[in-house]
Amino acid sequence: MTTVIQAEGLGKRYRRGAIVQRGMLRDTLTQAMRSPLRALRAAPVETFWALKDVSLQVGEGEVLGLIGRNGAGKTTLLKILSRITRPTEGWAEIRGRVRSLLEVGTGFHPELTGRENTYLSGSILGMSKREIDRKFDEIVAFAEIEKFIETQVKHYSSGMYVRLAFAVAAHLEPEILLVDEVLAVGDINFQKKCLGKMGEVAKGGRTVVLVSHQLTQIRRLCERVAWVDGGSIRQLGATHEVVSAYESAMSSSDRRAPTQEGLPSRVHLLGWEIKGPSEQRHVVSALGPVTVEFMIELVEPVERGEYGVALFNSDRQLIWARAEQNLQLASGVRIFSYTFPSLPLRPGAYDWQVALWDEGEMLDLWDCFPHLTIATENHQHMLDQWNGILNIPVSVAITEFKKHGSENHSTSIVLPGQSG
Numbered sequence: 001m002t003t004v005i006q007a008e009g010l011g012k013r014y015r016r017g018a019i020v021q022r023g024m025l026r027d028t029l030t031q032a033m034r035s036p037l038r039a040l041r042a043a044p045v046e047t048f049w050a051l052k053d054v055s056l057q058v059g060e061g062e063v064l065g066l067i068g069r070n071g072a073g074k075t076t077l078l079k080i081l082s083r084i085t086r087p088t089e090g091w092a093e094i095r096g097r098v099r100s101l102l103e104v105g106t107g108f109h110p111e112l113t114g115r116e117n118t119y120l121s122g123s124i125l126g127m128s129k130r131e132i133d134r135k136f137d138e139i140v141a142f143a144e145i146e147k148f149i150e151t152q153v154k155h156y157s158s159g160m161y162v163r164l165a166f167a168v169a170a171h172l173e174p175e176i177l178l179v180d181e182v183l184a185v186g187d188i189n190f191q192k193k194c195l196g197k198m199g200e201v202a203k204g205g206r207t208v209v210l211v212s213h214q215l216t217q218i219r220r221l222c223e224r225v226a227w228v229d230g231g232s233i234r235q236l237g238a239t240h241e242v243v244s245a246y247e248s249a250m251s252s253s254d255r256r257a258p259t260q261e262g263l264p265s266r267v268h269l270l271g272w273e274i275k276g277p278s279e280q281r282h283v284v285s286a287l288g289p290v291t292v293e294f295m296i297e298l299v300e301p302v303e304r305g306e307y308g309v310a311l312f313n314s315d316r317q318l319i320w321a322r323a324e325q326n327l328q329l330a331s332g333v334r335i336f337s338y339t340f341p342s343l344p345l346r347p348g349a350y351d352w353q354v355a356l357w358d359e360g361e362m363l364d365l366w367d368c369f370p371h372l373t374i375a376t377e378n379h380q381h382m383l384d385q386w387n388g389i390l391n392i393p394v395s396v397a398i399t400e401f402k403k404h405g406s407e408n409h410s411t412s413i414v415l416p417g418q419s420g
Contacts, residue, residue, distance in 0.1 A: 001061075004058060006056075006092065012080065014050055049231050058209060065210050068234075078209065081094060098178065101177070108161070110152065111154065114145060142163075142167040143160075170194075198217075241375040244283075245373060247373075267363045276290075286376060287343075289339065297334075301329060304327070309338065349374075351371055
C-alpha cells in the first residue's frame with residue numbers, strides 16, 4: 001500500500017500566560033518613553049505541548065480515525081496535516097490533493113456566494129470548471145440550500161454553512177479528506193446523510209482521516225484508529241481493539257473503585273484475570289475458549305457458603321450470572337475459575353460483579369476492576385442500531401432453486417461470515 005500521509009516526531013508547543021495590554025498607539029509609545037526598561041521587560045510566559053512526538057503513516061485509500069478526550073491534540077494534528085499550523089518540531093508529508101473540513105468558518109470566503117465558494121474550492125483542489133460543473137447540482141441538492149446558493153455565505157446559519165462545506169468536500173473528490181468533529185452542527189437527518197456519504201467516500205478508495213467522539217461512526221467507517229491522549233498517540237491499531245480499550249479506560253475514569261467500609265473483613269478479592277498466554281489479562285481479542293479466574297482470600301473459613309458471579313454491560317444490563325451453593329472453604333487463597341466456550345459479546349467494556357455469602361450473610365460484594373474489554377471483530381450488522389448484545393460469526397449461503405421436470409436442482413453461493 002502506497003503511503004500518502006507520513007508524520008515523524010511531530011510536536012506543537014504553545015505559549016500561555018502572556019498578558020497583552022491593548023490600547024491606543026500613543027499610550028503605548030508614551031509608556032515606553034517614560035520607562036524604557038519596563039517596556040523591554042518580557043512578561044512571564046508559560047509553554048505547553050499540545051502535541052509531542054507523534055509519528056504515523058496512512059496508506060492510500062485508508063480510513064483512519066482519531067479518538068480521545070477534548071484537548072488531547074486531535075485537532076492540532078489535523079491542522080498540522082492541513083498546513084494550517086506549522087509544527088514546532090518534526091515533519092509531515094502529504095502526497096495528493098487535500099481537502100480539510102476542520103471547523104465552521106474554515107475554507108470559504110465570507111464575502112463570496114455559495115456558488116462562488118464552491119467553484120473556488122474546486123479550483124484550489126486543481127479541478128477544472130467543467131469538472132465542477134458536472135458536480136455542482138449534486139452538491140447543491142445534497143446541501144439542501146438551493147434557495148440560498150447565490151447568497152453570500154456570511155449570511156448563512158452555522159447549519160447551512162456546514163452542509164455546504166461538507167457537500168463540497170465530499171463531492172469534489174479530493175484524494176485526501178481531513179474531517180474534524182464538525183458534523184455535530186447539523187441536524188440528525190443531515191448527520192445520517194453525511195455518514196452515508198462518508199461511507200461512499202471511504203469505499204471509493206480515497207484516503208480519509210476522521211476525528212469524532214461518536215464511536216459508532218468510528219467503528220462503522222474506520223479501518224484503523226489512533227487514540228490520542230495528552231498530545232501523544234497512546235494506542236494505534238485495529239478499530240475494534242483501540243475503541244474498546246478507549247471505552248474501557250473512559251468508563252474506569254468515570255467510576256470510582258468500590259470501598260469496603262462497613263463490611264466484614266473476613267474475605268478479600270485479590271483480583272481477576274483471563275488465564276492464557278496473552279499479556280492482555282483483561283481483554284478478549286478473539287472468539288474462542290476463555291477462562292476467567294477470580295482470586296479470593298479467606299481470612300476465616302466458610303462453613304456453608306454461596307459464591308456468585310455476574311457480568312454486566314456498560315448500561316448495567318445483566319448479561320450472565322451463576323451461583324455455587326453449599327460450599328465449605330478453609331481459610332487461605334482460593335481461585336474460582338470459569339471456562340466459557342466463547343464470549344461472543346458486542347465489542348465494548350463490561351463489568352464483573354462477585355459476591356460471597358456464609359450462612360445467608362453477605363461477606364462481601366465487589367465490582368471488579370479493571371473492566372473486561374471485548375475487543376473482537378464485529379460480526380453484526382453494518383448499522384449500530386441493529387447491533388445486539390451477542391456477536392456471533394455466521395456463514396451465509398444463497399441458494400437458487402430450479403425445478404426441471406420431476407427433478408429439483410439448486411446451486412449455492414456461499415458468502416464468507418462478515419458484518420452485515
